[in-house]
Amino acid sequence: MPEAPRAPSILNRAALLRGGDARRILVDFLDGLLAEITPARILKSRVRLDDTTLYIDDERIRLEGYRRTFLLGAGKAAYGMTRAFLEALGKRDVQGFVFAPEGRFSLAAGVGSGQPGLRRLGANAAQLPPTELIGSLAPFYEDDVVFVLLSGGASGLLSEPVDGLPLDEKRAVVDLLQRRGASIHEVNTVRKHLSKLKGGWLVKALAPAAVVTLAISDVVGNEPDVIGSGPTSPDPTTYWDAIAVLHKYDVWDQAGPSVRRVLLEGVMGLRGETPKPGNPLFRKCRFHILADHHTLLETAMRVGRGMGLHVTPLTHRLQGEASRLGGWLARLAGWMRGEGVRGAPRLLVASGESVVTVRGAGVGGRNQELALSFALNMPSMRGVSLVSFATDGVDGPTPAAGALVDEQALEMAKGMALNPEHYLVNNDSHTFFSKVQTTIETGPTGSNLGDLVAILLEA
Numbered sequence: 360m361p362e363a364p365r366a367p368s369i370l371n372r373a374a375l376l377r378g379g380d381a382r383r384i385l386v387d388f389l390d391g392l393l394a395e396i397t398p399a400r401i402l403k404s405r406v407r408l409d410d411t412t413l414y415i416d417d418e419r420i421r422l423e424g425y426r427r428t429f430l431l432g433a434g435k436a437a438y439g440m441t442r443a444f445l446e447a448l449g450k451r452d453v454q455g456f457v458f459a460p461e462g463r464f465s466l467a468a469g470v471g472s473g474q475p476g477l478r479r480l481g482a483n484a485a486q487l488p489p490t491e492l493i494g495s496l497a498p499f500y501e502d503d504v505v506f507v508l509l510s511g512g513a514s515g516l517l518s519e520p521v522d523g524l525p526l527d528e529k530r531a532v533v534d535l536l537q538r539r540g541a542s543i544h545e546v547n548t549v550r551k552h553l554s555k556l557k558g559g560w561l562v563k564a565l566a567p568a569a570v571v572t573l574a575i576s577d578v579v580g581n582e583p584d585v586i587g588s589g590p591t592s593p594d595p596t597t598y599w600d601a602i603a604v605l606h607k608y609d610v611w612d613q614a615g616p617s618v619r620r621v622l623l624e625g626v627m628g629l630r631g632e633t634p635k636p637g638n639p640l641f642r643k644c645r646f647h648i649l650a651d652h653h654t655l656l657e658t659a660m661r662v663g664r665g666m667g668l669h670v671t672p673l674t675h676r677l678q679g680e681a682s683r684l685g686g687w688l689a690r691l692a693g694w695m696r697g698e699g700v701r702g703a704p705r706l707l708v709a710s711g712e713s714v715v716t717v718r719g720a721g722v723g724g725r726n727q728e729l730a731l732s733f734a735l736n737m738p739s740m741r742g743v744s745l746v747s748f749a750t751d752g753v754d755g756p757t758p759a760a761g762a763l764v765d766e767q768a769l770e771m772a773k774g775m776a777l778n779p780e781h782y783l784v785n786n787d788s789h790t791f792f793s794k795v796q797t798t799i800e801t802g803p804t805g806s807n808l809g810d811l812v813a814i815l816l817e818a
Contacts (some may be wrong), residue, residue, distance in 0.1 A: 367804035398439030434510030475757035503568035511577030511807040515646030527614030539608040540716030557588035558633035567810025576651040594633035598625030677711025707814040721787020724755025738765040752804040759798035
C-alpha cells in the first residue's frame with residue numbers, strides 16, 4: 360500500500376512564532392486541531408467491524424449478505440478515508456478506485472492474505488475518464504455493495520463532462536461563477552447538469568448494487584446533493600435552475616457555446632434530467648455524514664479548552680462574502696473586548712465557508728480576505744489576534760491555507776508603507792500577508808471540513 364498520509368501541521372511555524380505569546384497560542388491551537396480532524400481519526404471514531412457486521416454509528420450492515428464488496432473514493436479526504444476504511448474491513452476482498460489529490464488508485468486483494476491494498480494507477484490508466492474506470496468493474500448485481508467515500512473536492516476530481524461538452528468549457532464556467540461569488544450550492548447546481556457522474560448519475564452506473572455513502576462534509580447545511588455535487592444522491596435542481604444561476608451572476612453570455620447548448624437541450628428535453636427525489640434508483644442507497652462544520656467547531660472548542668482557554672463558540676454556519684464577515688466578526692470581537700477579558704485568554708471560534716466576489720486583479724483567498732477585512736474594521740488590534748484558515752490547506756489560488764493577523768502584523772505593514780485597504784479592494788490579501796509574513800502554510804492536509812476562524816482576546 361502507498362505511504363501513509365503526512366500528519367498535517369503548520370509548516371511555517373517558526374516564522375510565525377517570532378511574534379510572541381499570542382501567536383504561539385494560536386499556532387499550537389491550529390496544530391492541535393489539525394491532528395484531531397484527520398480522516399483516519401474521524402472514520403475510526405464512527406466505523407467499526409465486528410466479525411462480519413460493519414457498524415456505522417448505530418447502523419448495522421451485515422457484509423455476509425453481499426457477494427462482492429466495492430469501494431469508490433473521491434475528494435480531498437478520500438485517500439485517508441480509504442486507508443482507514445480498508446483497515447476497518449480487515450481481510451475482506453474489495454475492488455474499486457480512489458480519486459484523490461494524491462493521485463488515482465485501484466484496490467485489489469493482497470496476494471494470499473486477502474488484505475486489500477491501494478495501488479497507484481499507471482500513467483495510461485490514470486488518464487482514463489472516471490466512467491471508464493468504474494465501468495471496468497461492471498456489471499454490478501443485486502447482491503453487491505458499493506461503499507462510496509465522499510468529501511469536498513470530489514466535484515473537481517470527478518469532473519468528466521457530459522458528451523459534447525469540452526472539459527475546458529466546463530471548468531471555465533465554474534471558475535467564472537466562483538469569481539463572481541456564487542455559493543457552492545449554486546455552483547454545484549450547474550456542475551450537476553454538465554457532468555456524467557454528479558447529481559445522482561453515479562448510482563445509475565452502479566445499479567442494481569446497494570450503495571452506502573460515507574461523507575465528510577464541507578458544505579454548510581450538509582445537503583447530500585451538494586456535497587461533492589451529489590454523485591449518489593437524488594438531485595432536486597433542474598436545467599432551468601442551472602440557467603438561472605448563470606443569468607444571476609451575468610455569466611450566461613460569457614459561458615462557452617457548448618455549455619449553453621447542453622443546458623438548452625436539457626430544458627427542451629433533448630437530454631435527460633438528473634434523477635430526482637423519489638426515483639426508485641435510490642431505493643438501496645444510504646447516506647452517512649461522518650463529520651461536518653459542526654464537528655469542526657466542537658473539535659476546536661475541545662482543543663482550545665484543553666489548552667486552558669475560555670472558549671466561546673459563535674456559529675458553525677459562517678457563510679457569505681468574506682469581507683463582510685470580517686467586518687461582522689470585528690464588531691463582535693470589539694464589543695467583547697470592550698466588556699473586558701479576565702483570567703485566561705478568550706478564544707472565539709466559528710466554522711463555515713465564505714465566498715469572495717473578485718473585482719480586483721490581486722491574488723488572495725477567502726480566509727486571507729476575511730482576516731484582512733477583520734483588521735481594517737477593528738478600532739484597535741491591541742490584545743486581539745485572528746486566524747482564518749481552510750482545513751484542506753488550500754485558500755483560493757494561493758499556496759497558503761489562510762492567514763494570521765495581529766497588532767504586530769499591522770505595525771510591520773505600517774513600517775513598510777503598505778495600505779491594507781488597497782490590498783483588500785484589489786483582492787490581493789495573499790500578497791499583503793506574504794509581505795508581513797503571517798500566511799498560514801500547511802500544504803494539502805488530506806482533510807476538508809471547510810474553514811475555521813479563531814479570534815484570541817487577551818486581558
